[in-house]
Amino acid sequence: xxxxxxxxxxxxxxxxxxxxxxxxxxxxxxxxxxxVAGGTGSPPxxxxxxLATSGLTKAFGGVTALDAATVExxxxxxxxxxxPNGSGKTTFFNCVTGMIRPDSGRTSYRGADIxxxxxxAIARAGIGRTFQLCRVFPRMSALDxxxxxARPDGFWSQLRGARRRVELxxxxxxxxxxxxxxxxxxxxxxxxxxxxxxxxxxxxxxSGPETVLLDEPAGGVNPALLDRIGALVRELNxxxxxxxxxxxxxxxxxxxxxxxxxxxxGRPIAxxxxxxxxxxxxxxxxxxxx
Amino acid sequence: xxxxxxxxxxxxxxxxxxxxxxxxxxxxxxVLSFPSWAPNPYILSAGVVVLNYAVLSxxxxxxxxxxxxxxxxxxxxxxxxxxxxxxLVVRAxxxxxxxxxxxxxxxxxxxxxxxxxxxxxxxxSFVIVSIALVxxxxxxxxSWASFTGGSRGLVVPRPFPGLLRPxxxxxxxxxxxxxxxxxxxxxxxVDRSRFGLGLKAIREDxxxxxxxxxxxxxxxxxxxxxxxxxxxLAGGLYALWFGDxxxxxxFSILTGSYLVLMALLGGVRQLFxxxxxxLVVGIGLEYFKVEFGxxxxxxxxxxxxxxLVVMFMPDGVLPALGALVDxxxxxxxxxxxxxxAAELRDRGSGPPEGDRPADPPASVPVGAPDGRSAEERS
Numbered sequence: 001x002x003x004x005x006x007x008x009x010x011x012x013x014x015x016x017x018x019x020x021x022x023x024x025x026x027x028x029x030x031x032x033x034x035x036v037a038g039g040t041g042s043p044p045x046x047x048x049x050x051l052a053t054s055g056l057t058k059a060f061g062g063v064t065a066l067d068a069a070t071v072e073x074x075x076x077x078x079x080x081x082x083x084p085n086g087s088g089k090t091t092f093f094n095c096v097t098g099m100i101r102p103d104s105g106r107t108s109y110r111g112a113d114i115x116x117x118x119x120x121a122i123a124r125a126g127i128g129r130t131f132q133l134c135r136v137f138p139r140m141s142a143l144d145x146x147x148x149x150a151r152p153d154g155f156w157s158q159l160r161g162a163r164r165r166v167e168l169x170x171x172x173x174x175x176x177x178x179x180x181x182x183x184x185x186x187x188x189x190x191x192x193x194x195x196x197x198x199x200x201x202x203x204x205x206x207s208g209p210e211t212v213l214l215d216e217p218a219g220g221v222n223p224a225l226l227d228r229i230g231a232l233v234r235e236l237n238x239x240x241x242x243x244x245x246x247x248x249x250x251x252x253x254x255x256x257x258x259x260x261x262x263x264x265x266g267r268p269i270a271x272x273x274x275x276x277x278x279x280x281x282x283x284x285x286x287x288x289x290x
Numbered sequence: 291x292x293x294x295x296x297x298x299x300x301x302x303x304x305x306x307x308x309x310x311x312x313x314x315x316x317x318x319x320x321v322l323s324f325p326s327w328a329p330n331p332y333i334l335s336a337g338v339v340v341l342n343y344a345v346l347s348x349x350x351x352x353x354x355x356x357x358x359x360x361x362x363x364x365x366x367x368x369x370x371x372x373x374x375x376x377x378l379v380v381r382a383x384x385x386x387x388x389x390x391x392x393x394x395x396x397x398x399x400x401x402x403x404x405x406x407x408x409x410x411x412x413x414x415s416f417v418i419v420s421i422a423l424v425x426x427x428x429x430x431x432x433s434w435a436s437f438t439g440g441s442r443g444l445v446v447p448r449p450f451p452g453l454l455r456p457x458x459x460x461x462x463x464x465x466x467x468x469x470x471x472x473x474x475x476x477x478x479x480v481d482r483s484r485f486g487l488g489l490k491a492i493r494e495d496x497x498x499x500x501x502x503x504x505x506x507x508x509x510x511x512x513x514x515x516x517x518x519x520x521x522x523l524a525g526g527l528y529a530l531w532f533g534d535x536x537x538x539x540x541f542s543i544l545t546g547s548y549l550v551l552m553a554l555l556g557g558v559r560q561l562f563x564x565x566x567x568x569l570v571v572g573i574g575l576e577y578f579k580v581e582f583g584x585x586x587x588x589x590x591x592x593x594x595x596x597x598l599v600v601m602f603m604p605d606g607v608l609p610a611l612g613a614l615v616d617x618x619x620x621x622x623x624x625x626x627x628x629x630x631a632a633e634l635r636d637r638g639s640g641p642p643e644g645d646r647p648a649d650p651p652a653s654v655p656v657g658a659p660d661g662r663s664a665e666e667r668s
Contacts (some may be wrong), residue, residue: 002509027570045473048436054459057305080650095486097501099501119500120500120501120504120505120506121394123500123503128501129501130500131498135495135498136495136498137490137491137494137499138494138495140490140491144490147487148488148491148499148502148504149502151502152484158483158484158485159479159482159484159485160484161482161483162482162486162487163482164485202500207503275356
């Protein structure tokens with residue numbers, strides 16, 4: 001991996017209008033290795049300005065998916081969000097990321113109210129997410145999938161070439177880090193499920209979030225890949241990213257998370273470190289239906 | 291870019307690029323020299339019509355190709371450009387080409403509220419909203435006869451009154467060719483830009499693009515306005531050339547449908563797709579009109595053409611041609627690679643295959659503390 005573009009030649013790489021040496025910003029600090037790539041500022045101190053909701057409520061028809069959910073996730077930690085099916089975890093993600101509007105309640109992130117912001121504004125505020133049923137851009141190459149997540153700032157910079165050196169290096173860096181750089185020129189729809197999950201994660205990381213929401217990262221993934229994903233989450237967390245992970249695989253949850261929040265019927269019923277949650281009666285009750 | 295290679299390690303053949311360049315030059319030469327070898331003024335005027343279609347469908351492809359929003363209303367935007375140009379000449383007394391420029395800006399400005407409303411809905415709903423635009427404009431321009439001339443039509447004075455008819459066609463042929471070149475250039479620039487990549491992400495999965503921080507609505511609106519501007523410009527140029535506007539033809543769903551047909555036929559992901567489609571469908575339409583007169587038969591023939599393309603070349607003519615050229619130039623390769631057991635042994639931990647089933651190769655440490663190699667870090 002030399003960072004040299006080695007993909008098929010095409011109009012996108014042959015442009016002359018945008019010299020690769022100008023306007024490069026600070027490539028060394030925005031690469032896949034930096035703690036908070038492209039974030040809004042210096043890494044926050046742990047425990048302050050976290051992602052929090054108060055009284056978040058959302059009903060679909062007569063079904064209350066979220067029932068006045070008040071949660072606070074810890075900044076700089078790996079948070080897990082668990083609960084039985086239908087307990088509102090995914091709805092919670094969708095409300096927090098602006099994909100659906102809550103009926104009432106508020107979401108705040110790093111002290112700012114983000115409840116009514118559009119999804120792209122929330123993404124730009126530093127919250128990235130994956131989807132339960134892994135979503136990638138099917139008819140785009142893996143490299144373009146990641147490049148599409150680069151977030152150019154300013155109106156006119158949008159007109160620059162998409163395959164500029166700085167972004168290519170970052171994108172290839174993420175593909176390499178996730179172990180799928182050999183698939184850079186393969187269309188996403190031709191990749192396996194596991195590869196697509198890695199690609200989705202690469203794209204989200206390319207967008208430079210400080211906080212990453214993962215919706216069932218272990219779903220449909222083989223055990224070897226599962227270990228890799230777990231290790232990767234811990235590493236990315238060590239570099240300063242906060243995680244909130246919805247997951248049913250208790251082995252994964254207990255091994256990688258610092259803090260666990262348990263949902264049942266649209267609201268948190270327990271929270272604490274994994275060891276405590278594992279033996280909490282309310283949690284056992286919710287899961288086993290006792 | 292045509293025929294994105296299915297195989298990770300297969301760079302596109304150099305001969306493929308050469309073939310492409312030769313094909314482009316040949317088409318450009320044929321188009322530019324057409325007025326010299328067109329046998330009579332009627333054929334030349336048919337050439338102007340076909341080029342007009344090429345500009346319109348390339349303009350349509352700014353929205354349809356990049357974002358995947360299928361608009362049947364672009365015929366109405368062209369009609370509006372035509373009427374705006376004509377009315378500015380007739381009622382406001384502006385010089386022809388000043389009127390054309392003003393009409394282009396008017397159509398682009400009109401596209402802002404239209405896009406603002408229409409781009410909130412997706413899929414079939416967007417198609418229906420775009421049809422509604424055509425019907426609304428048709429009713430307005432037919433009914434408001436005191437201003438637009440209504441069904442009696444609007445006669446637009448020619449910009450070059452001294453020119454004889456063949457000369458008039460020739461001048462406009464080159465004007466349309468120049469406009470086509472500009473539209474293609476802008477499409478190409480968007481295609482390779484970050485903006486274009488964002489638009490393509492919208493086409494693939496709009497919610498996903500939004501969740502990655504792409505302001506999807508703004509992107510769609512901007513490209514819709516650009517598309518409408520080119521469409522209005524082409525419509526205005528048509529009005530100056532043809533000199534007679536009738537609401538039934540200017541605001542016809544058929545026009546918009548032709549543009550969609552052309553772009554789909556050529557290939558919406560291709561720079562030259564709509565142009566190729568316009569050449570095929572436009573020439574076909576003109577030919578069928580001559581052969582079958584103004585009977586519905588020419589529509590049936592066009593429909594048959596569409597059916598054949600959809601059945602045999604669902605991605606359009608250009609990708610099908612590209613695949614053919616690729617197969618011709620690289621007969622040894624297929625998407626399923628056959629390797630012997632010995633080759634596999636030799637390869638060992640060599641470069642991994644693209645069609646490996648599930649996992650990244652073990653030789654690439656996912657858990658490495660750093661995405662780069664040791665040399666890069668030093």
